[in-house]
Amino acid sequence: MEQNMKVRGYKDEYYPPIPTRGTRFWRTNFMYQIYKFFRLNYKIMRIVVKGHS
């Protein structure tokens, strides 16, 4: 978070979960994201194939 959380206190944007440094690291980790790329494509293909007959 770049903006001081105190400024946001008691506003809507204060309460949702914010990603940790670890989460942000994995979001851009090349090897992990290659795995995610194939996994997400597989999930999307499954629902595409199931969706019509």
Add this chain to the structure above:
Amino acid sequence: MKVVVLGAGVSGHTAAAFLKKKLGNKHEVVVVSPSKYYQWVPSNIWVGIGKMKVEQVRFDLNRVYHRWGIVFKQALVKAIFPEGDVGTSKGFVEIEYTCEENKGSREKVSYDFLVNATGPKLNFEATPGLGPGKNTLSVCTCDHAAHTWEELEKCIIRLKEGKRQRFLIGTGHPTATCQGAAFEYALNLAFLLRHKKLDHLAEITWITNEYELGDFGMAGAFIKRGGYYTSTKIFAESILSEYNIKWIKRAGVNKVEPGLVSYETLDGAYNTIEFDFAMLLPAFSGHGLKAYNKTGEDITAKVFAPNGFMYVDGDYVQKPFEEWNMKDWPQHYQSPTYKNIYAAGIAFAPPHSISKPMKSSNGTAIFPSPPRTGMPSGVIGKVVAENITDIIRKGVSVPRHTASMGRMGAACIISVGYGMTRGLGATMTVSPIVPDWEKYPDWGRDIHATVGEVGLAGHWIKLFLHYMFIHKAKGYPFWWLIPE
């Protein structure tokens, strides 16, 4: 046999492509569209933030249709005569050419089968002061998106001069849909300004008619994540919060003046918000096509719903939200009145919304209309083509292929930024689009098929889909192997 397809968007183009592929040269396929271009609408977001040029998201249809042997008429459809007229008993459509050579001239185009894939009319008029040329911007077409980028560039210059700028992104009508596109634009804008280190001077606000964020017009969804079944409300709020975007929800925009948006919230309050840059999506409606019977009597109300979309094989009996069922949704997209007419993509009339209808204490309906863009449009276009092909070639009397939104899933990839190493993407999948509470009593959907993830991979998928679908739409080798 002659099949006429009205519209060359995602659904119409897909239908025309499969019709020609399956029917071959023995039968005629005619496409009528007012624009000579096909555009890949999901990538308009990147045009709107200056990361893609208009030419990258659209191409001339004439060359593709010429190669495929499809007759292309650049024209606007004015009326449908399903029973013909006094001179002919064959159905026809009356069109008015929009191309330079014979602009304004009219023609009657007869058909054996008709596919109405005219898409939505961008109903900016439904909100006074809304739209390009008035007080707000849009990314609904590539030209709108290019204009939006020009205006955004001016804001960036002002930010560089140290002037604060207020950005307002979201829905510009109490019942607008396509929240995903506006949401994507808001995130891309935030990413761009952060990248340019100008975000400290920018105030971005997301304004939406959703009851809760993450509804996206499909009543939200639940995602298995971090040991919890988490609502997409949390998912959407988390992303907005991360990018320092404020939000106003349950808001129906009712008027736009220069630099000022007026809106009503579900609790009945009337408010205003000032802006320097506003990208607000309009309501969608049908194109106002007319239909006439053999004697010239106006039968529009029999063929089209009051919102201008075409009745198909859905259950249009009005019933309360609690009694809605996924079986209400059409399967074959065939007109109940004229069996040789189909409506594909956004052109079909949904039996009801997916999100719960809400009214403010003043009686204003404030809730999202059901989304039918992208994947569902393509799938419906293909299924309609397969059913018409079966009838023509195999003589089947009942359509075999189905594509109910109560069975099909959808993937929504929301890009955040641009680039193979810097961009991110929020990937959301749901299955089915319309919750099936009988089959999935806990969450309404298959929880194992529902995904909500943020990462580079989502961005790669979005880029991959852009090039893949342009490849498919241009009819390059093995295009038919690429799924919708």
